[in-house]
Amino acid sequence: MWRIAVLVLALAGATAFGLWWRARNGRLADVTSQPADGPLAALGVDPSAADVTLVQFSSAFCQPCRATRSILADVARMVPGVRHVEVDAESHLDVVRALDIRRTPTTLVVDRTGRIVTRASGQPRKADVIAAIAPHIPDSETALPDGGTPGP
Amino acid sequence: MSPDPPVDPRGPRFAAWVTTAVLAVVILTGSGWLLAAQAVVFALGAFAGLRYAPYPILFRTLVAPRLAPSATREAAAPLRFAQGVGFVFAAAGAIAYLAGIPVLGILATVFALVAAFLNAAFGLCLGCETYLLIRRLTTKGAPA
Numbered sequence: 370m371w372r373i374a375v376l377v378l379a380l381a382g383a384t385a386f387g388l389w390w391r392a393r394n395g396r397l398a399d400v401t402s403q404p405a406d407g408p409l410a411a412l413g414v415d416p417s418a419a420d421v422t423l424v425q426f427s428s429a430f431c432q433p434c435r436a437t438r439s440i441l442a443d444v445a446r447m448v449p450g451v452r453h454v455e456v457d458a459e460s461h462l463d464v465v466r467a468l469d470i471r472r473t474p475t476t477l478v479v480d481r482t483g484r485i486v487t488r489a490s491g492q493p494r495k496a497d498v499i500a501a502i503a504p505h506i507p508d509s510e511t512a513l514p515d516g517g518t519p520g521p
Numbered sequence: 522m523s524p525d526p527p528v529d530p531r532g533p534r535f536a537a538w539v540t541t542a543v544l545a546v547v548i549l550t551g552s553g554w555l556l557a558a559q560a561v562v563f564a565l566g567a568f569a570g571l572r573y574a575p576y577p578i579l580f581r582t583l584v585a586p587r588l589a590p591s592a593t594r595e596a597a598a599p600l601r602f603a604q605g606v607g608f609v610f611a612a613a614g615a616i617a618y619l620a621g622i623p624v625l626g627i628l629a630t631v632f633a634l635v636a637a638f639l640n641a642a643f644g645l646c647l648g649c650e651t652y653l654l655i656r657r658l659t660t661k662g663a664p665a
Binding site: 373375379382383387391428429431471473 | 650
């Protein structure tokens with residue numbers, strides 16, 4: 370009897386965790402806009418080269434990294450002024466610690482001034498990514514963010 | 522160790538459901554030998570390669586021919602890594618059961634069951650998710 374209870378409890382706990390994980394996986398979370406010039410420079414990423422740079426952290430043992438790569442590359446192709454950079458997390462563990470990257474894929478949305486405006490851990494949805502970058506593209510119809518300056 | 526070609530993602534999901542069922546039976550019966558057999562299955566996938574792993578063979582021969590072909594492919598390396606994590610838990614659990622420490626056996630089996638079930642039902646690879654965190658913690662450097 371108690372064995373059945375153990376099994377049911379384990380499956381119920383796993384289901385609850387799975388539902389919670391699925392609800393927040395890949396969501397673009399608003400972050401307090403933080404400057405990340407230092408870590409980004411360590412990665413060899415130059416944010417001033419584009420209006421928005423999508424920095425994707427990947428690793429060898431990562432199932433959703435492939436799909437995330439194609440989503441972000443697609444966005445970069447569709448939206449002018451957006452660049453996609455993929456970084457191997459394992460060969461930049463210091464940066465991973467500095468930016469508190471916990472899992473792969475993690476995507477940072479970086480504006481032209483080198484600030485991280487949003488981040489997503491897990492595979493993001495394409496529509497969410499486009500919605501998140503829109504305010505940072507100068508010629509998009511969306512209004513510029515407070516204090517934002519159009520790129521040169 | 523030979524690199525595996527990318528696989529149909531439905532294969533690993535099928536394998537995860539079979540694994541979940543086997544581990545559920547282990548919990549219900551307390552059979553250390555069945556858990557040892559599952560450990561061997563994990564070891565084949567992790568160390569010999571997915572083409573030698575029993576559940577993917579079952580999928581390719583019995584299930585896949587009945588499904589519409591899928592163009593989607595998924596990298597094999599994360600799957601093998603996950604099988605390795607499963608092997609560690611299953612082997613530890615089997616040793617505990619057979620050494621007469623059923624509490625530890627059940628504990629290890631529950632961990633493996635939860636991981637297999639999350640993979641089967643949600644496509645969440647627990648071993649893969651913790652991989653970067655473990656690398657962060659075990660590699661020297663300035664603490665976060």
